Amino acid sequence: xxxxxxxxxxxxxxxxxxxxxxxxxxxxxxxxxxxxxxxxxxxxxxxxxxxxxxxxxxxxxxxxxxxxxxxxxxxxxxxxxxxxxxxxxxxxxxxxxxxxxxxxxxxxxxxxxxxxxxxxxxxxxxxxxxxxxxxxxxxxxxxxxxxxxxxxxxxxxxxxxxxxxxxxxxxxxxxxxxxxxxxxxxxxxxxxxxxxxxxxxxxxxxxxx
Numbered sequence: 001x002x003x004x005x006x007x008x009x010x011x012x013x014x015x016x017x018x019x020x021x022x023x024x025x026x027x028x029x030x031x032x033x034x035x036x037x038x039x040x041x042x043x044x045x046x047x048x049x050x051x052x053x054x055x056x057x058x059x060x061x062x063x064x065x066x067x068x069x070x071x072x073x074x075x076x077x078x079x080x081x082x083x084x085x086x087x088x089x090x091x092x093x094x095x096x097x098x099x100x101x102x103x104x105x106x107x108x109x110x111x112x113x114x115x116x117x118x119x120x121x122x123x124x125x126x127x128x129x130x131x132x133x134x135x136x137x138x139x140x141x142x143x144x145x146x147x148x149x150x151x152x153x154x155x156x157x158x159x160x161x162x163x164x165x166x167x168x169x170x171x172x173x174x175x176x177x178x179x180x181x182x183x184x185x186x187x188x189x190x191x192x193x194x195x196x197x198x199x200x201x202x203x204x205x206x207x208x209x
Contacts, residue, residue: 002065004029004153004184005050010059012045018208019045023059025186029152030199032175032185037205043188044084044157046205050186051081051155063153077106080151084158086138090131094122094141097130101145109148120144120170136162143167146174154178156187172196 007025011018019042027033035043048054050061052068052075061068063075088097098113109116117126120140130138139162146154160168168191175185179198193200 002029003027003062004031004064005186006062006065007046007050008060008062010046010049010061011057012042012049012054013057014042014045020205020208023205025050025203027153027184027186028199029182029184030179032179032187032193032196032198032200033203034193034200035186035188035203035205036190038207041205041207043205047081047155047157047186047188048083051079052076053081078152079155080105080145080149080153081155082142082145082157082159084161086130086135086142086162088130088138088141091129093127093129094133094137095126097141098144098148102148105145105149105151107149111148113148116144116147117141119147121166134162136164136167139163140167143171146171146178152183154183154185154187156185158188158190160189160191 003026005027010023011021035046037043049056052072063071068075089100092100094117095113098116102109114126120143122137122140125133130141143159159171176197
């Protein structure tokens with residue numbers, strides 16, 4: 001099985017401390033890889049490197065066996081990255097945020113934005129500015145992108161942050177659907193995923209002193 005995403009011999013340094021050295025990663029179609037480790041181990045840095053947002057000190061990242069630098073436009077069309085923060089625009093409403101995300105990503109809605117927000121439990125809050133919503137509700141706006149995005153690869157930094165039990169279960173279901181459809185997910189989370197149906201692997205980073 002060919003790799004959707006692979007990293008070879010990655011090294012990342014922050015200040016005078018090496019976060020990780022000679023790190024390797026392979027992610028296949030239909031697979032979820034959960035990156036684990038203590039705070040400061042470099043989990044978010046690794047995800048940002050894999051998303052093409054940071055450069056490593058050494059090593060390379062490939063998309064479908066091709067260097068990211070050679071296929072950057074194609075890669076970003078097939079990538080959905082959601083960082084640790086919700087990333088919503090506070091002055092925009094929930095609906096306007098979804099429309100903004102879709103426009104930036106060049107995506108078209110397969111369902112109406114109202115239907116998408118209903119899926120993530122935001123009925124009645126669609127036209128309220130995000131800055132008036134709770135952290136959990138803002139997170140749900142960001143995660144609604146998972147239902148309106150055709151990207152094959154999802155890179156998600158702590159997607160369960162600020163979600164309640166219902167939100168976590170909803171996200172589990174969407175992960176399973178994406179994997180079943182042949183999509184791939186690279187994520188960091190302290191949330192156990194042992195009940196998730198599908199091909200789940202783990203990559204553990206150690207804190208380097």
